[in-house]
Amino acid sequence: DQQVKQNSPSLSVQEGRISILNCDYTNSMFDYFLWYKKYPAEGPTFLISISSIKDKNEDGRFTVFLNKSAKHLSLHIVPSQPGDSAVYFCAASSYGQNFVFGPGTRLSVLP
Amino acid sequence: EPEVTQTPSHQVTQMGQEVILRCVPISNHLYFYWYRQILGQKVEFLVSFYNNEISEKSEIFDDQFSVERPDGSNFTLKIRSTKLEDSAMYFCASRERIYEQYFGPGTRLTVT
Numbered sequence: 001d002q003q004v005k006q007n008s009p010s011l012s013v014q015e016g017r018i019s020i021l022n023c024d025y026t027n028s029m030f031d032y033f034l035w036y037k038k039y040p041a042e043g044p045t046f047l048i049s050i051s052s053i054k055d056k057n058e059d060g061r062f063t064v065f066l067n068k069s070a071k072h073l074s075l076h077i078v079p080s081q082p083g084d085s086a087v088y089f090c091a092a093s094s095y096g097q098n099f100v101f102g103p104g105t106r107l108s109v110l111p
Numbered sequence: 112e113p114e115v116t117q118t119p120s121h122q123v124t125q126m127g128q129e130v131i132l133r134c135v136p137i138s139n140h141l142y143f144y145w146y147r148q149i150l151g152q153k154v155e156f157l158v159s160f161y162n163n164e165i166s167e168k169s170e171i172f173d174d175q176f177s178v179e180r181p182d183g184s185n186f187t188l189k190i191r192s193t194k195l196e197d198s199a200m201y202f203c204a205s206r207e208r209i210y211e212q213y214f215g216p217g218t219r220l221t222v223t
Contacts, residue, residue: 014127032210034211034212036214041217042216043115043202043204043214043215043217044154044202046213046214049211089153089154099156099212100142100156101146101153101154101155102153103156104154109167
């Protein structure tokens with residue numbers, strides 16, 4: 001039962017353009033969402049979070065949008081840089097309990 | 112900047128052997144977690160630990176697994192009798208009261 005889905009296993013974007021990574025969830029009890037970036041042979045690195053009381057959170061080049069009615073969130077990276085190339089995981093939690101991770105999307109930013 | 116550390120970075124063991132994976136969470140964090148990622152698969156929750164006891168565990172975390180916080184700084188994951196399918200990256204994470212978990216670099220466990 002995939003509670004958190006990232007339907008695009010990979011995404012390629014030109015440097016300087018916008019990267020949009022999508023995440024869908026099925027559990028309506030989820031109230032907190034995080035995005036992590038992971039390089040090979042390293043642990044996931046926290047990027048940005050959003051709680052269900054908001055529909056947008058921005059931090060520099062990263063913006064997360066939450067559409068609760070659609071149970072959908074997205075991470076926008078603009079402008080994309082080659083160093084952003086990594087696997088991005090969406091994770092969701094209910095009341096701060098353990099986070100359920102999506103399968104990840106591999107982002108490649110092409111110079 | 113404080114960070115979660117894990118040792119060893121790579122552990123090779125024979126099937127049936129016991130392994131202990133070690134983590135040092137960020138010092139003022141209260142909640143501790145172990146996750147694993149089998150090669151090519153998603154990150155999976157194993158167990159969470161708060162106030163010196165397990166607060167939640169997944170179905171993966173069976174009787175072969177145990178966790179300890181023996182001395183107030185280390186947080187360990189023990190696998191009593193390793194199986195081939197235990198081969199994975201094991202990540203420790205910790206957090207304060209806020210929800211963002213911070214992950215360590217992982218231990219690659221190879222069971223032969």
